[in-house]
Amino acid sequence: MQFVPVKQLLIALLLMAVSFFASAEPPKVLASIKPLQLIAQAVTEGVTDTDVLLPPGSSPHSHSLKPSDAHKLRSADVIFWVGPAMESFLPKMLTSTKRAKAVSMMDIQGIRLRSSEEGEHHIHEHGEHHDHGDYDPHIWLSTDNARVIAREMARVLISVDKENQTLYQNNLEQFLMSMDQTDTRNCEKIEQSGKTPFFVFHNAYGYLQEQYGLEVAGYFTKNPELQPGARHLVSLKGQLDKAGATCIFREPQFQPAYIERLTEGLSVRVGVLDPLAENIKSGPGSYAKFINQLVDNITSCIQGTVKKNDKLS
Ligand SMILES: [Zn+2]
Known part of the structure; x- marks a missing residue:
């Protein structure tokens, strides 16, 4: 059997105890x-x-x-x-x-x-x-x-x-x-893209709109789980027809068929906004990445519609 000096053993035990109590x-x-x-x-x-x-x-x-x-x-x-x-x-x-x-x-x-x-x-x-x-x-x-x-x-x-x-x-x-x-950063991005009104899938973006002076023209539904009412869809179709070149944002959690039906034949671009940050990895700076991604998706879609418009005219 190996001989362990008592003094060393005591020191080791003491160190273990100290580290245990110091870091709760x-x-x-x-x-x-x-x-x-x-x-x-x-x-x-x-x-x-x-x-x-x-x-x-x-x-x-x-x-x-x-x-x-x-x-x-x-x-x-x-x-x-x-x-x-x-x-x-x-x-x-x-x-x-x-x-x-x-x-x-x-x-x-x-x-x-x-x-x-x-x-x-x-x-x-x-x-x-x-x-x-x-x-x-x-x-x-x-x-x-x-x-x-x-x-x-x-x-x-x-x-x-x-x-x-x-x-x-x-x-x-x-x-x-x-x-x-x-x-x-985001105010500069929005300054560059302009503030063309856009449509969103569910009524979630009021705070973002208010923060950066964006313009949400309308939303498809208040409750993302429910099919919007027929009357609301008809009035939305009217708004979309009038809006001309605009952006519509769906969300990764939902892919309702009515979005495709409503946008058929219109010069709209369909982008994606993820209000739940699903593809953002939790870590340093991740909340900023999340907000930046929302603004980037909005501004790049708006810029796309502007370009598309220019080509048409
Ligand atoms: Zn929501």
């Missing part, structure tokens, strides 16, 4: 949807990797909970979600996972809430009582809201994990700076 487990962070995960990942960079509840291809408007979701929710320390107007499947589950700190981003101070009716918008005052159904829940599609969300995430994470306070704060500063760069 970082919090397990779960976001309901991918775009919120991308913001959370920016804040937790260097501390922990975040997880996401909704699998690719599933829409938060219609998702129903699976046993694997329940497991994820139960093992999380911090849960970031949008609110009952978006993930209507969550509130019931959250009451049975009291262990975790759950924050609904539609309820946080300073978040901008648009009325779900077009045009009007409201700033939500903290503690104000309202019906969530009155507000457009796609709050993550504006960099101003992303800033507010990131600040709140950092605040919550620091409250449960003091040890990594400096990292969270530095990450937040970095994120806020990157949002300024993102806005500058």
